[in-house]
Amino acid sequence: MxxxxxxxxxxxxxxxxxxxxxxxxxxxxxxxxxxxxxxxxxxxxxxxxxxxxxxxxxxxxxxxxxxxxxxxxxxxxxxxxxxxxxxxxxxxxxxxxxxxxxxxxxxxxxxxxxxxxxxLAVLAHNEFEARGDVELVGMTAFQDNGQWRLNGTKQLVLGAPAADWLIVSARAGPDVGLFLVAPSTAGVELVPYRTLDNMRAADIHFAEAPVHAVLALPGAALPAIRLGYAHAMTAMCAEAVGAMDAAILLARDYLKTRQQFGTPLAGFQALQHRMADMLVEAEMSRSIVFQGLASLTDSEPERQKAIAAMKIVVSSAAMFVGRNAVQLHGGIGMTEEHPVGHYYKRLFVIAGLFGGEAFHLSRLASIGTGFW
Amino acid sequence: MDFTISAADMAFREEVRSFIEAELPTDIARRGQHDYHSARDDVRRWMQILNRKGWSAPHWPAHLGGTDWSPLRKYIFQDELRRARAPVLDRCALDLLGPVLCAFGSQDQQTRFLPPILNGDVWWAQGFSEPNSGSDLASLRTRAELKGDHYLVNGQKTWTSEAHYADWIFALVRTDPAAKPQAGISFLLIDIRTPGVTVRPIWSIDEGHTLNEVFFEDVVVPAENLVGTAGMGWTYAKFLLTHERTTSAVVSHTKRDVDQVRHLASSLSDGGGKLVDNPAFGAKLARLQADVIALEWAVMRVLHAADDDPSANTVASLLKLRGSELSERAALLAAEALGDYGLCALPDPEGHHILHRDGLAAPLHDDEAIGVTARAMFRRATTIYGGTSEIQRTIIAKSNLGL
CATH class of the missing domain: 1.10.540.10 (Acyl-CoA dehydrogenase/oxidase, N-terminal domain)
Known part of the structure; x- marks a missing residue:
């Protein structure tokens, strides 16, 4: 290594x-x-x-x-x-x-x-019912005189409002395929919105929308989607580590300058210990992201286990560090004007995206034998 | 970056595993399954087997009986020992005293004391804590007055693990009462059978006896038993507590304990199914597994880092804090897996240190259950010994965050 x-x-x-x-x-x-x-x-x-x-x-x-x-x-x-x-x-x-x-x-x-x-292209795969389960696809695809058409709804499609192309997963019978669709196509309705962290996403409704091209015929898409999500989750967990680092440094610097009771807050042991625990969470997250990176060349189910374990640790650490970074700032941490609340909101979103702690705990529990 | 373990290191793991399978006596292996404190005779026999192979102290310098293995190989070796549930060796001698003697001991001391440790012939105890000096160790009061060619030692040590087995004790003693607290401390080697030394048992909440009080009353210790320079004891103790940066994570122990929980939960019933399929229990176990994986990767970062890598130094400083928490959590989850029987005093057929031999142990329904509740109780100590979690957090806040 x-x-x-x-x-x-x-x-x-x-x-x-x-x-x-x-x-x-x-x-x-x-x-x-x-x-x-x-x-x-x-x-x-x-x-x-x-x-x-x-x-x-x-x-x-x-x-x-x-x-x-x-x-x-x-x-x-x-x-x-x-x-x-x-x-x-x-x-x-x-x-x-x-x-x-x-x-x-x-x-x-x-x-x-x-x-x-x-x-700019995005993967329109997520549906609300999935809650992190990459296998779930409710949208359907059917052929009409040789033209593939899509029916159904994708939700919380990250980056979709700015996308030139949508890469859409849909099911023909039991088999999932991937289809390229232009957002401006008739039968596609895109409802853009903001997520809590001020990033953009959309729900996308498809009503017999014609596809521009077939990227993967039904039956050939899921392995690629699984791998794509594994990459995205690992990269997102790395992003969380960076955000945790920054939130910890913000809180550290605040404690060193903010005076109460005639002395900097940095001298209070309760606050020092809280910061030590935040650092532990961030470093354990950084460590398990390496395991996530290592797993991307593994096959299933090893990769699935590794990704689930990583998301469990990082989701919970992101919440712990994000919440406490605000706590250590006191009232000023609650303002839109101060960056620390924005770190919390990004960490909050990351903790829940692609399945939160509960989903990945149940996933890991169901496949967790022979672990080390 | 490269996250693969080299083929040579994988082969090394196989070599260690085959050696242990071939050489670990079956009766010792059986007791290792059941017990969390190994019997002295088991340890001695196993040490002698390892010593014949030159493997009883791989982390010591090669010229003093150790090896030149990489940090990763030393870790793999320990990991395989724990996987096989081999006896836990004399940590005081191997991990604490040995490295100090290798670094600061005289040649005479090295020649005299190291070989018997390697062969398991001499057992050591660590005399650091005192009744009024726990976290504030530098306030220790056991005195050693130099009287010509010997020291006269008076005072008391406590929480001394395995002192009832020990032949010798290495102790921090105050040799200069006038100096600042840390500067007046020296590192002294004391034969525990010297007149004036008394060892008394402390029974802990696991109903076991591993801890002791050690009293010193006008104990005569030859001056040549001083390690290094008088007044440098604090420095040596700090070296001893920090030189091995990953051991305190006890990650290999905890991995085996998680395996045991999974085994118990897969075999024990829960309502109509198995406990492992209970979603709430499964989630607790999965959470523990994920945390242990993160800890092991943190250890990997340290094992592969240069000594001056600031990122690795930061993560090394967190290992004891997180490792001790996970160690206790694993032990508690094993007890929880036992259900009703996890609430009872369970028999210890091998028992060599059980306080209440009152015949009131619960019936044994699973071999794996032996020692589980006792271990869960003893592990309450993990966040107390070796620097409490509170001390660890204060150190982290100061050294890593500059608070």
Missing amino acids: DFRLSSEQQALADSVASFCARDYDFEHRRLSLANEGGFSPDNWQLFAELGWLGAGLGEDAGGYGGGAVENAIILEAFGRALVVEPFLACAVLALQTLAALPKCDVRDQLIADIVSGEK
Whole structure:
């Protein structure tokens, strides 16, 4: 084992960190959010130019030769800065799902367009009833004179309001396929909204909506979707680690400057111990993200177990660190104006996204034999 | 980054596993399944088997009887010992005293004291805590006055594990009452059979006897038994508590305990089904597993890090705090898995330290249940010994967060 970054990975980490430090302070973030789509298209183009959108993809798949570690590096830094651009939705979840599909012209072109920043595509797979169960697909697909059409609803589709393409999962009989659909197509109705962390998502209703192309015929999609989600969950947990780090440092600095009873709060042992516990949670999360990264080349059920264990630890740590970072700030932590509450809200969303602690506990409990 | 264990290290694990399977005597292995404190004779026999292979203290320097294994291999070795439930060796001698003697002992002391440790012939106890010096260890009051060629020792140590088995005790003693608390402390080796030394048992809430009080009354200790320099005892003690950065996580112990909980829960009934299928119990077990996995990966980060890697130093400082919590949680969950019988005093057929031999033990319904409740009670100590969790948190807040 080797936990060190390669020189290329270190250069990537430095590059993302310097972007966040220079161009993504809390005020810049507010400006990004004020854009019509809720993020900055200029930033997105910059990510493409810097090669970040394809950093987590092997060269054979149309990327720049990296993998899951590269995505974790980027998202950990994004977590520190609360970056709102839909990197996780498009450059990880959609792109890794596509990469796991067999090559075909449509897939290859779409990957190239995502990596170049030309097009923004998202995976429209989630449905409300799933609560983290990647296997659940209620939407249906049927053929009508050789034209595939979709019926049903996708919910909380991350990044969808800005998407040029929707990669939609649907069931023909028992078999799940993946279909490429333009959001502007007749029969597609997109209802955009904000999530608690100020990022954008949508519910999407399909009424006999014609598909543009078939990416995976029914029966061939689920393995790719599973792998795409495993990548997205690992990258998102890395983002949580970055956000936890930042929230801990905010709270630490606040305790050192805020005076009560004639002395800095940092001297009170009850608060010191709370911060120590927060650091333990963040470091255990960082540790188990390495296990998540390692599992991405495993087969099922090892990968599934590893991802569930990671999400359990990170979901609970995210809540503990996020809640207590606000607590240590007192009243000021409750204001929209102060960053700490925004870290809490992002951590709150991450804790629940792709299945919360309860779902993954039951998942791990059901497959947990022969564990170590 | 690379998360694979090399083929050579995997082969090493196989080699260790085969060795243990071939060499661990079956009667010792059986007692290891049942007991959480190993009997002295079992430990001695097993130490001698390991010593013949040169494996009784792999973490010592090779020229003093250890090995030049990588940190990962030392971990794998311990992990395989725990997997086989081999006896827990004399930790005081191997993990605490040994490294101090290797680093600070005179050549004479190394020659005299290290080989008998390797062969399990001499058992050591650690004399640090005192009745009025627990977390505030530097306030310790056991005195050692230099009288020509010997020290005269007076005072009392307590919570001394296995002192009733021990031949020797290494103790922190005050040699300079005028110096600042930490500066007046020295590290002294004392033959426990010297006149004036009295060992008294302390029965703990597991109804077992591992802890003792040790009294010193005008005990004559040759001056050559001082380790290193007088007044440096505090420094050596800190070295001893920190040099091995991952042992305090006890992750291999806890992994085996989680395996045991799963085994119990898979075999024991719960209503119409098995306990492991009870969703609430399954969730508790899954949560414990996930936390132990995180802990083991934290250990992996430390094992593979350079000594000056700040990120690894941070995570190393958290291992005792989290590891001790998980250790107790695993023991409590095993007792919970036993259901009603987890509430009763259970028999200990091998019993070598049970306080109440009153015939009122509960009927034994599962071999695996032996020792489970006693262990759950004893593990209440994990967040107290070796630096309480409160002390650990204060250290973390100061050293890692600058508070």
